[in-house]
Amino acid sequence: MDFLSVDTIHHTYFSPKTATNALADISLVVNEGEFISFIGPSGCGKTTLLSIIAGLIKPTEGKVLLNGRPVSSEKNQMGYMLQQDYLFPWKTIEENILLGLKIMDSLTEEKKLEAYELLEELGLKGVGDSYPRELSGGMRQRVALIRTLITEPKILLLDEPFSALDYQTKLKLEDLIFTTLKSLNKTAVLVTHDIGEAIAMSDRIILFASNPGRVHRVFDVPHELKGLKPFSVRNHEAYPPFFQNIWKELENLESGNP
Numbered sequence: 415m416d417f418l419s420v421d422t423i424h425h426t427y428f429s430p431k432t433a434t435n436a437l438a439d440i441s442l443v444v445n446e447g448e449f450i451s452f453i454g455p456s457g458c459g460k461t462t463l464l465s466i467i468a469g470l471i472k473p474t475e476g477k478v479l480l481n482g483r484p485v486s487s488e489k490n491q492m493g494y495m496l497q498q499d500y501l502f503p504w505k506t507i508e509e510n511i512l513l514g515l516k517i518m519d520s521l522t523e524e525k526k527l528e529a530y531e532l533l534e535e536l537g538l539k540g541v542g543d544s545y546p547r548e549l550s551g552g553m554r555q556r557v558a559l560i561r562t563l564i565t566e567p568k569i570l571l572l573d574e575p576f577s578a579l580d581y582q583t584k585l586k587l588e589d590l591i592f593t594t595l596k597s598l599n600k601t602a603v604l605v606t607h608d609i610g611e612a613i614a615m616s617d618r619i620i621l622f623a624s625n626p627g628r629v630h631r632v633f634d635v636p637h638e639l640k641g642l643k644p645f646s647v648r649n650h651e652a653y654p655p656f657f658q659n660i661w662k663e664l665e666n667l668e669s670g671n672p
């Protein structure tokens with residue numbers, strides 16, 4: 415059985431005066447433990463599809479199945495990580511991380527211990543009693559990742575989680591998050607505008623075309639690059655030609671010349 419199956423999704427946003435055909439005929443399968451990225455021109459429907467996968471938007475047509483069952487935003491199947499960390503400024507880092515579990519009434523001593531282990535693994539030892547304002551942007555994004563992972567989602571949905579960070583922090587965080595997700599065999603879907611980031615993190619890259627949003631091409635990341643840490647991917651000889659390949663396709667799409 416397919417792990418995650420996106421089956422013939424069409425989505426139109428209706429407003430009193432207009433109808434925006436955001437997605438047309440999207441089908442794809444994501445395997446357990448796989449990391450895929452969505453790239454494409456602005457407005458091609460990447461975030462809409464991510465929200466449909468999360469069960470936050472009901473598509474006009476089609477369905478999303480997880481292990482053969484319709485996805486639900488309520489069963490804690492999906493973990494979301496966004497550009498902004500959305501940590502509560504008046505709560506400590508520990509309280510922020512454990513809030514979701516507390517709300518779901520599933521906070522245990524083991525989970526508290528796990529939170530502290532993850533803080534240590536992600537280089538944040540000793541910040542449990544600090545407040546978000548005392549941490550850098552990169553540190554806060556790592557806390558946001560821990561807050562997402564601690565609820566044990568089946569799939570992580572990452573909507574441009576590095577785009578607000580400076581370049582150096584972003585590269586370091588890509589490495590750290592990649593290693594953490596691989597060690598936990600997590601399935602992840604990343605939306606990004608950065609082709610390099612998509613190559614460095616993913617097993618497969620889905621390039622979307624717009625008006626309406628649809629799958630234009632699927633790129634398998636070359637096997638020499640798979641499993642390497644993102645920083646090493648960018649320095650591998652197979653990286654530049656693969657980057658060029660995707661870049662050219664994207665440029666053609668943006669110039670309306672597919």
Ligand SMILES: Nc1ncnc2c1ncn2[C@@H]1O[C@H](COP(=O)(O)OP(=O)(O)OP(=O)(O)O)[C@@H](O)[C@H]1O
Binds near residue numbers: 435456458459460627
């Ligand atoms: N709530 C909404 N109501 C109406 N139209 C919407 C809504 N959200 C998105 N759209 C439209 O649907 C299309 C797809 O938008 P979406 O945000 O999913 O694209 P995107 O690829 O994520 O864009 P970007 O790369 O700029 O973030 C766009 O034409 C957008 O204007």
